[in-house]
Amino acid sequence: MSFSFIHYKRNLPKQRDIKSRVNDYKDYNGFWSKKDVIDQSSRCMGCGVPFCHQGCPLGNFIPDWNNLVSKSNWESALKSLHSTNNFPDFTGRICPAPCEASCVLNINNEPVAIEQIEKEISEKGWGMGWISPQIPTNRTGKKIAVIGSGPTGLAAAQQLNRLGHFVTVFEKDAKIGGLLRYGIPDFKLDKFIVERRVNQIIQEGVDFVPNAHVGVNIDTDDLIKDYDVLLLACGARHPRDLNIPGRDLEGIHFAMEYLTQQNVFNDPELDSNKKQILANGKNVIIIGGGDTGSDCLGTAHRQKAKNVYQFELLPKPPKRRSNDNPWPQWPKIFTSSGSHDEGGVREFGISTKKFNGKDGKLVSLSTVKVHNYNGGFKEIAGSEKDIPTDLVVLAMGFETPDLDDVVKKLRIKLSKNNHVETKSNGVTNINNVFAAGDMVIGQSIVVSAIAEGRKVADSINHYLNKIS
Ligand SMILES: Cc1cc2nc3c(=O)[nH]c(=O)nc-3n(C[C@H](O)[C@H](O)[C@H](O)COP(=O)(O)OP(=O)(O)OC[C@H]3O[C@@H](n4cnc5c(N)ncnc54)[C@H](O)[C@@H]3O)c2cc1C
Ligand code: SF4
Structure with missing residues (x-):
């Protein structure tokens, strides 16, 4: 049995230098040498009882493909990876990797670099021409309308x-991909990675209809009449707002407005005639300390903001796991993203009280420090501050799916928190309308969306077999 983790430390490929990478929107993460791939994947070998695959929402067979890669058996590793994950090229780049949090090495060492290994396997597959369309040999004659072209x-x-x-996939936007295309910045996920997969799916026989807003320019009655099953996979993009005095001043935007316009601007095929929200030369304040806020931070660096601050209401997380957050749970600890490495100031325990303006334009915001008190927050007297700013980006999460188009037209029943309510097999209150992804579980992560899509596909297939 090999115990390579004793000999080899976790290492990740070198990233592009910060000074140069903030001048463009290209991916800045690299690849390993052949030797590094073998050394790093072999760190997994010798594990007694692996927990990593339980941490992965897809249940990826991680130790199996690590074993295969460590023996340079790439093609079999790719097969194993694809048996549970349709899009390892997405997750190998942008997954927060809950598998690594539950890796046994993570108890008292550094976890196996599972996400990077996944990326190496999928890119090897594309490079060698092993990833090709899998066209079905028989057709059932059943028709399914999928509404929404995100990962779900x-x-x-x-x-x-x-x-x-x-x-047939109906998508309200001009291009396919959902948040993979319009939300996640190019420096994290280059859009050719999305296009490559969409082309594979088209060649397999799926029809895509862009600019098709179901419930607005596509009639839901027609879909119900023409298809055996409808699958709602519309995401959950209704943002949480900050309704405080001055909210209507010019210069305050939601994160998705800010990120989408930059992604659209980067794509020469998309119409970017709209006036762009730009951070150049500005004091930018991002309200919300999560990953979406961090994507806004990276975008503001690239737009050459003068200063960027990221404010979070919650206190700064601890450096190490607390006693009530043991392994293999997701660690609630302080972490930094690539965008944080590039600069900016992060502040925790800050509440924004009001936006201040002049002639209708934002000029500053008033804040106060807070600490946790009785399950809520208590202001710290004397900590009030006015901070000059010309651009505020609200990145405080997402509340619900859009409820006034397809959900309203089909009279879909909602859960207590205003997401789509489904039974465990994904069916809604209408027996041939299913729903999955963020629209049901709330704003989540790409690997969970893929898992949701695969699970609901099984249920739909089961339903179609039963009625035929
Ligand atoms: C800024 C940002 C960055 C993120 N970064 C990461 C990351 O790095 N890693 C990670 O794992 N996760 C990340 N996430 C989360 C991840 O992107 C989502 O969890 C995932 O995309 C959800 O997939 P989905 O298919 O359910 O929804 P979406 O990706 O939102 O796709 C839903 C699609 O449905 C379409 N649609 C909606 N209504 C209709 C209608 N009526 N008719 C037709 N089409 C419709 C929408 O236009 C959209 O294309 C990020 C999220 C955001 C907002
Ligand atoms: S999809 Fe994410 S959680 Fe699953 S193995 Fe890959 S990196 Fe880990």
Whole structure:
């Protein structure tokens, strides 16, 4: 048995130098040498009882493909990876990697670099031409309309088409991909990675209809009439607002407005005629200390902001796990992203009281420090501050799906927290309308969206087999 983790430390490929990478929107993460891939994957070998695959929402067979890669058996590793994950090229780049949090080495050492190994396997697969369309040999004659082309809709569409059903994906935006295309910045996920997969799915036989806003310019009655099943995979993009005095001043934007316009601007095929929200030369304040806020931070660096601050209401997390947050749980500890490494000031325990303006334009915001008190927050007297700013980006999370188009038209029943209510098999209150992804579970992560898409595809297939 090999205990390579004793000999090899976790290492990740070198990133592009910060000074140069903030001048463009290109991916700044690299690849390993052949030797590094073998050394790093072999760190997994010798594990007694692996927990990593339980941490992965897809249940990826992580030790299996690590073993195969450590023996340079790349093609079998790719097969194993694809048996549970439609899009390892997405997750190998942008997954927060809950698997690594539950890696046994993470108890008292550094975890296996699982996410990077996943990226290396999928890129090897593309490079060698091992990833090709899997066109179904038989067709069932059943028709499914998938509404929404984010990772949930894409995974479900690919699975259902491979089972022989006819699948059409309706997408309200001009291009396919959901948040993969319009939310996540290019420096984290280059859009050719998304396009490559969409092309594979098209070649397998799935039909995509862009600019098709179901419930607005596509009639839901027509879809119900023309398709055996509808799958709602519309995401949950209604943002949490900050309704304090001065909210209507010019210069305050939601994170998705800010990020989407930059992604659109980077794509020469998309219409970017709208006036762009720009951070250049400005004092930018991002309200919300999470990952979306961090994406706004990286974007503001690239737009050459003068100063960027990221404010979070919650206190700064501890450096190490607390006693009530043991391994293999997701660690609630202080972490930094690549965007944080590039600069900016992070502040915790800050509440924004009001926005101040002049002639209708934002000029500053008033804040106060807070600490946790009785399950809420208590202001710290004397800590009030006015901070000059010309651009505020609100990145405080997302509350619900959009409820006034397809959900309203189909009279879909909602859960207590205003997401779509489904039974455990993904069916809604209408027996041939299913729902999955962020629209049901709330704003989540890409790996969970893929898992949701695969799970609901199984349920839909089961339903179609039963009624035929
Ligand atoms: C800024 C940002 C950065 C993120 N970064 C990461 C990350 O780095 N890693 C990670 O794992 N997760 C990340 N996430 C979360 C992740 O992107 C989502 O959890 C995931 O995309 C959800 O997939 P989905 O398919 O359910 O929804 P979405 O990706 O939101 O896709 C839903 C699609 O449905 C379409 N649609 C909605 N209504 C209709 C309608 N009526 N008719 C037709 N089409 C419709 C939308 O236009 C959209 O294309 C990020 C999220 C945000 C907002
Ligand atoms: S998809 Fe994410 S959680 Fe699953 S193995 Fe890959 S990096 Fe880990």
